[in-house]
Amino acid sequence: MRVLQFDLSLQCRQMQDELHRVLDEVTGTGHFILGKNVKKLEEEIARYLGVRYGVGVASGSDALFLALLACGVKPGDEVITTAFTFFATAGSIARAGAVPVFVDIDPATYNLDVSQVESKITPQTRAVIPVHLYGQPADMEILMEVACKYGLAVVEDAAQAIGSAYGERKAGSFGRAGCLSFFPTKNLGGFGDGGMVVTDDPDVAEKVRMLRVHGAGKKYYHECLGYNSRLDELQAAFLRVRFPHLEAWTDARRERAVRYGELFRQKGLDQVVKEPYVAPGCLHVFNQYTVRAPFRDELRAFLAAHGVGTAVYYPIPMHLQPAFAYLNYRRGAFPEVERASAEVISLPLYPELTAQEQECVAGLIKKFYGRISGPAVESVNL
Ligand SMILES: Cc1ncc(COP(=O)(O)O)c(C=O)c1O
Numbered sequence: 001m002r003v004l005q006f007d008l009s010l011q012c013r014q015m016q017d018e019l020h021r022v023l024d025e026v027t028g029t030g031h032f033i034l035g036k037n038v039k040k041l042e043e044e045i046a047r048y049l050g051v052r053y054g055v056g057v058a059s060g061s062d063a064l065f066l067a068l069l070a071c072g073v074k075p076g077d078e079v080i081t082t083a084f085t086f087f088a089t090a091g092s093i094a095r096a097g098a099v100p101v102f103v104d105i106d107p108a109t110y111n112l113d114v115s116q117v118e119s120k121i122t123p124q125t126r127a128v129i130p131v132h133l134y135g136q137p138a139d140m141e142i143l144m145e146v147a148c149k150y151g152l153a154v155v156e157d158a159a160q161a162i163g164s165a166y167g168e169r170k171a172g173s174f175g176r177a178g179c180l181s182f183f184p185t186k187n188l189g190g191f192g193d194g195g196m197v198v199t200d201d202p203d204v205a206e207k208v209r210m211l212r213v214h215g216a217g218k219k220y221y222h223e224c225l226g227y228n229s230r231l232d233e234l235q236a237a238f239l240r241v242r243f244p245h246l247e248a249w250t251d252a253r254r255e256r257a258v259r260y261g262e263l264f265r266q267k268g269l270d271q272v273v274k275e276p277y278v279a280p281g282c283l284h285v286f287n288q289y290t291v292r293a294p295f296r297d298e299l300r301a302f303l304a305a306h307g308v309g310t311a312v313y314y315p316i317p318m319h320l321q322p323a324f325a326y327l328n329y330r331r332g333a334f335p336e337v338e339r340a341s342a343e344v345i346s347l348p349l350y351p352e353l354t355a356q357e358q359e360c361v362a363g364l365i366k367k368f369y370g371r372i373s374g375p376a377v378e379s380v381n382l
Contacts, residue, residue, distance in 0.1 A: 003348045003357045005309035006185055010352045015241055022237045034213075037236040044243060046198055048163075049170045049178065053205035055197045056231030057212050060159040060181025063195035064092035066229060067177035068127060070197070070207035071153035073098050077126035081157075082112035083318045083329075084337040085131040089157050090318045098126065100327065102319050104334040108277040110290070110344075111138035113336070118146050127153040130175075132161035134313070134346075135187070135253075135285035136278065137171040144174055155179065159195075160287040162188050163250050167281050172198050177208075182231075182239055187253070187287050188246050194235045252351035253286040256358065260289060260347065263362035272369050288313060289349035293365075295372065296345050302368045308361055311346045 012019065026037065042054035057063050073079060075097030081089055083102035093100040103116040110133045117128060128147055130138035147154045154175030158164075161171040162180055172178025180186075182194035197208045210217050215226030257276065264270045274292040278284045290313065293299050300310050317337045319329035331338065347361055 001357065001360045002307040003309065003361055005311050005348050006350045007352065008184055018241045019238060022241055026234050026237045032233045034230055035233040037233050037240055038231050041236040041240050045196060049173050049198050051173050051198045052200045055205055055208040056236060057195045057197060058229040058231065059193040060179060060183060060195040061088035061092060062229040063179035063197045064088060064155065064157060065095050066208045066211045067155045067179050067197045068092055068096045069211060070204045071127055071155060071176050073126050076124065078122060078124040079127045079129060080117055080120050080125060081129040082131050083334045084110060084314065084340055085133065085318060086314065089129055089131050090324065102334060104336045105340060107336045109136055109279055110134060110340055111136065114139045114142040117143065121150050125152060127155055129155050129157050131157040132164055132171045134290050135161050135164050135287035137161060137164050137166035137282055140166045140174045159186065161285060163246055164285040165283040176201055177204050187249060187285055188239065188243060190235045190239050192235055194231045249351040250285045253349060256349055256353050257286045257289050259355065259358055263358060267362055267366045269366055273365060286349055288346040290344050290346045292343040293345050296343055299368050300345055303364055306364050308364060309348060312344060313346055315341055317341050
């Protein structure tokens with residue numbers, strides 16, 4: 001049996017008729033940039049997240065970059081974030097001319113360790129970016145308290161976490177701005193790149209709206225330097241077809257996450273493979289189902305040889321990326337991040353994944369650990 005890490009073609013096939021209808025509709029209008037579908041999607045997503053404004057942009061990466069600029073981050077400022085994330089989080093800080101300041105992670109949730117944030121604050125600190133990694137919100141209560149105490153802007157990287165919640169509130173709605181990605185593998189994925197900044201702050205919304213069209217408040221009147229970073233009308237129309245299914249897809253992802261846990265316990269793997277920890281009061285939307293596994297790379301190769309796709313998010317921490325060598329971080333600076341980078345593996349998880357496919361994945365993992373000797377596995381302290 002072949003099990004892909006994700007299979008995007010299944011959902012497309014299910015909604016093919018509707019997608020074709022929308023394609024005809026949008027091409028029929030001849031209006032492809034910032035049309036009615038972008039506006040409607042912005043309203044629909046803002047309402048869903050419980051915020052006042054949504055501003056569609058070209059990608060999740062640009063959502064972060066433009067949100068930082070709109071929050072007043074400028075060259076020389078410092079922005080605190082996790083060293084365990086996709087490059088775009090830290091990259092957006094550097095693109096704004098600011099200095100990324102990294103912190104270690106909580107080894108249970110993989111999200112930034114909020115207890116370390118305060119010690120990194122200097123007079124130059126302007127903002128903090130929590131990343132809701134794999135689909136679980138960071139500890140927003142403590143983080144918001146610290147940010148409030150020091151007057152820092154919080155820009156949430158909710159690229160992997162649309163629909164997740166911390167207590168009663170959805171991720172993306174806590175900070176001055178929240179940033180979403182519609183990259184195809186995200187829980188609400190498009191057919192190409194796309195992103196959105198969500199906010200309650202009218203000034204931030206207005207600034208991002210200007211920045212995405214070369215700094216123009218009114219057409220051809222440019223108040224500041226901006227960029228070309230718009231969400232395509234066609235992309236927005238496709239996303240509006242998909243959006244009503246998001247909650248059902250989230251439920252399906254969560255059910256499959258539970259099923260993996262059951263399978264691991266049934267097969268006696270729960271002492272070997274460390275399943276995701278869901279913090280109390282958090283609703284995890286499992287953009288990724290990520291476990292810690294001894295002999296991770298060997299396991300990955302074994303699964304690949306048997307037709308099972310997996311991924312490692314992320315093999316190189318931000319502080320060890322060549323692009324950030326100028327920041328002069330050393331190996332060992334963030335032990336939990338470095339340990340996670342060496343141990344994590346994301347297993348196949350998407351709403352259409354079948355029980356048989358999950359059984360196959362768990363069965364192969366069992367077979368792998370059965371092959372290597374017990375003491376070797378037990379000696380790895382997870
Ligand atoms: C945590 C995180 N931040 C930012 C991004 C950037 O989003 P995009 O690929 O839409 O630019 C991604 C997506 O890959 C992500 O996973």
